[in-house]
Structures are given as C-alpha cells and as structure tokens.
Amino acid sequence: MAQKNNTQEIIRKEKEYVLSTYPRLPFVLTRGKGSFLFDSEGNQYLDFGAGIAVNALGHCDEEVVNAIQQQAQTLSHVSNLYYTAPHVELAEKLCQLSFADKVFFSNSGTEAIEASLKFARKYGRAKFGEGKTKLVAFSNGFHGRTFGALSITAREKYQAPFKPLVPDVEIVPFNDIVAAQQAIDDSTCAVVVEVVQGEGGVNLADQEFLQALRTSCTQHDALLIVDEIQTGFGRTGKLWAHQHFDIQPDMMTLAKALGGGLPVGATLMTNDVAEPIVAGDHGSTFGGGPIAASAALVILQRTQDPGMLAHVQKMSTYLCRELNALNLPQVVGIRSLGLMIGIELNVDAKPFYKKAHEYGILLLTAGPNVLRLLPPLTITKAEVDQFASAFKKLLMEKTV
Numbered sequence: 001m002a003q004k005n006n007t008q009e010i011i012r013k014e015k016e017y018v019l020s021t022y023p024r025l026p027f028v029l030t031r032g033k034g035s036f037l038f039d040s041e042g043n044q045y046l047d048f049g050a051g052i053a054v055n056a057l058g059h060c061d062e063e064v065v066n067a068i069q070q071q072a073q074t075l076s077h078v079s080n081l082y083y084t085a086p087h088v089e090l091a092e093k094l095c096q097l098s099f100a101d102k103v104f105f106s107n108s109g110t111e112a113i114e115a116s117l118k119f120a121r122k123y124g125r126a127k128f129g130e131g132k133t134k135l136v137a138f139s140n141g142f143h144g145r146t147f148g149a150l151s152i153t154a155r156e157k158y159q160a161p162f163k164p165l166v167p168d169v170e171i172v173p174f175n176d177i178v179a180a181q182q183a184i185d186d187s188t189c190a191v192v193v194e195v196v197q198g199e200g201g202v203n204l205a206d207q208e209f210l211q212a213l214r215t216s217c218t219q220h221d222a223l224l225i226v227d228e229i230q231t232g233f234g235r236t237g238k239l240w241a242h243q244h245f246d247i248q249p250d251m252m253t254l255a256k257a258l259g260g261g262l263p264v265g266a267t268l269m270t271n272d273v274a275e276p277i278v279a280g281d282h283g284s285t286f287g288g289g290p291i292a293a294s295a296a297l298v299i300l301q302r303t304q305d306p307g308m309l310a311h312v313q314k315m316s317t318y319l320c321r322e323l324n325a326l327n328l329p330q331v332v333g334i335r336s337l338g339l340m341i342g343i344e345l346n347v348d349a350k351p352f353y354k355k356a357h358e359y360g361i362l363l364l365t366a367g368p369n370v371l372r373l374l375p376p377l378t379i380t381k382a383e384v385d386q387f388a389s390a391f392k393k394l395l396m397e398k399t400v
C-alpha cells in the first residue's frame with residue numbers, strides 16, 4: 001500500500017511541477033534489465049518500445065553500464081574548448097563504418113538535424129552563392145521539434161501553434177518521384193529524408209524513389225541528408241538503413257540508440273560538405289562529452305557486429321511470422337524492415353497503446369492507426385513468443 005501511495009504521489013507531483021507536454025502512461029518505472037522494465041508496484045513489462053528506439057542493447061547492458069561508470073569516475077565533462085579522447089575515437093569509428101569523413105556531435109536527434117540544416121545552408125552559400133537555400137522534405141516525415149527540424153516536419157498539429165517557421169522549405173509527397181524531381185532545382189541546398197519513416201507510420205521508401213533523389217541532388221548540387229536517428233545502429237538489420245537501398249548520402253543524422261540511453265546526437269558528412277564549415281559556425285557545450293561518447297563506443301561496436309545484424313534479421317522474420325499467424329481481425333497489414341515494425345489496424349491504434357501495459361507489454365504508435373514495435377535488438381525468441389501471446393489478448397480486449 002505504501003508503494004501504491006508513493007506511485008500516486010509521484011504522478012500527482014509530476015502534474016503539479018512538470019510542464020505538461022507529454023501524455024504519460026499511469027505507472028512509475030523504477031528499474032530495467034534486458035528487455036524488461038519494472039514499476040514502483042513490482043509490475044513487469046516486456047518493452048517493445050525500447051525508449052523509442054534508444055535501448056538497442058536492452059536496459060542496463062553490463063558493458064554500457066561499465067563504460068559509463070568508468071568514464072564518470074575519470075572525467076565527466078570539460079566542454080568543447082579542450083581535446084578529450086572518447087569523442088575522437090567515436091568519430092573515427094563512425095567514419096570508418098560509414099560513407100562519412102567528418103562528424104559533428106550534439107545532444108539529441110533534433111539537434112543533429114538542426115546542425116545538418118545549418119551546414120547545408122552554409123555549404124550552398126559558400127560553394128554556389130546566394131539563393132541556394134531551399135530545403136526539400138517529405139509528407140509524414142518527422143525530424144524533431146526545434147524550429148529548423150520542425151519546419152521540415154510537415155504536420156499541421158506540430159507546426160501550427162509555432163508559425164512562422166524557417167522559410168524556404170518545400171514539402172513533397174513521400175515516394176512521389178515526379179514531385180520530388182520538380183521540387184529539387186538549382187536553388188535547393190538539401191533534401192532531407194527518412195528511408196523508413198518512423199513516427200509517420202513505419203513507411204518504407206521505394207528504392208527507385210531514393211535513387212531518384214540521389215540523382216536529382218547530384219544534378220542540382222544539392223545535398224542528400226538521410227535522417228537515421230530512428231533507423232540507425234542495426235535497427236533495420238543493417239548498421240545504417242540506407243545500406244538496404246544502395247544509395248550514398250552526403251550527410252547522415254544519428255541520435256537515439258547512439259548513446260545507449262545517454263543524450264547524444266551526431267551529424268556525419270563528407271569532406272566536401274565539411275570544407276566550408278569553420279570554427280564558430282556551430283557549437284554545443286555538452287555535444288559528444290566523454291561519458292556519452294564512451295557509452296556510444298560500446299553501442300557502435302556491438303551493433304555493427306555481423307552476428308548482431310543477423311540476429312535482428314532472424315528475429316524480424318520470426319516476429320512478423322508470429323504476428324501474421326495471429327490472424328487478428330483489426331490487422332490490415334504489417335510493414336517491417338528489421339526490428340522496425342508497423343502493424344496497420346482498421347481501427348484507432350491509441351486505445352491499444354494505452355491498454356498494453358495491463359497485458360505486461362509496452363509498444364508505440366506511429367500515426368492514428370499504426371502500432372509500432374521497436375524491441376531491443378537483443379530480443380530473444382522466447383520474448384517474442386511472450387509478446388505475441390500478450391498482444392493477441394490485448395487485441396481481443398472487449399473494452400478497447
């Protein structure tokens with residue numbers, strides 16, 4: 001009973017003191033281990049949201065915890081006025097494992113995007129003169145909440161209260177090659193795309209669409225920026241999701257899984273993009289700090305491992321097969337790339353999201369009628385079975 005009171009007290013105080021920008025589920029999480037979370041009343045949840053694609057190695061992975069502890073008791077923060085080793089090693093490894101030559105570190109996804117937009121504008125101006133400022137992005141995309149990122153996130157609900165936004169943005173229907181070719185012209189400095197739209201519904205880009213974007217960008221000296229904030233670090237069964245589509249970006253934004261639960265973002269670019277950027281053009285007090293970078297080194301090492309990537313593919317196939325076998329009447333389609341899975345329903349998805357915890361599982365939505373699954377990449381077959389059985393009961397729930 002004491003614990004229950006404590007739970008209610010935390011919820012009451014949260015409502016009193018924390019600005020209400022999130023509709024939270026009604027329990028207080030206190031502990032996590034592997035694929036499971038535990039609340040203040042001892043309930044256990046199988047976590048198929050993984051902190052919205054952050055906990056790629058599950059909760060409290062031993063190697064990540066050790067890296068954080070070691071670094072925290074050695075050197076935690078000095079600012080970017082000084083050289084430190086962890087972020088240098090991380091940048092080197094990120095470049096070795098991608099198309100990129102240089103990395104800028106920040107603290108979140110939206111900041112990684114913000115940096116990419118500033119670098120693209122500077123690149124356009126420095127290399128091609130005034131007027132090369134247009135940013136092209138896509139319907140149902142999601143890139144973050146700060147002004148630049150919000151301006152290329154074409155959702156009325158998110159944008160309307162905060163207008164006017166950053167100018168010179170054109171939004172094109174996702175996967176519409178002709179519209180994209182028309183929008184990308186000599187005034188375009190960058191095109192920003194998620195190769196699998198996460199928040200927008202787990203929508204996969206067509207290979208021809210992405211290749212057409214690459215061609216148009218090259219023709220018009222525009223930069224192709226892939227937003228891999230949700231799809232990066234093995235989530236889709238390859239280290240980077242764009243590797244499924246045989247395209248080479250000019251920039252890539254990363255965050256979420258990168259820090260193993262600590263806040264860190266990264267904007268990766270080629271030397272050509274980096275060339276006009278000089279000291280003072282952009283900055284961050286915390287960006288790429290030693291603790292976050294030390295955790296990220298573990299994440300990168302573990303998620304680039306071919307064994308881990310094969311496991312993701314195997315679990316994806318197994319999970320999708322199990323979900324299909326449930327033959328649930330509300331399910332009209334399942335879209336997936338690796339362990340990024342969208343279950344499209346013929347009804348509102350929100351009530352199932354809200355009730356799932358009562359069945360011992362946590363999941364996400366992506367748009368009004370899609371349930372989104374982003375389990376830890378380390379998920380086991382037994383955990384998939386446990387999830388599928390609870391999911392079936394959830395969808396048979398009469399009161400939803």
Ligand SMILES: Cc1ncc(COP(=O)(O)O)c(C=O)c1O
Pocket residue numbers: 052108109110111113142143144145194198199227228229230255256
């Ligand atoms: C594709 C993508 N870009 C950007 C962001 C924004 O990242 P953050 O919430 O870390 O600012 C998100 C977050 O969901 C995302 O999924």
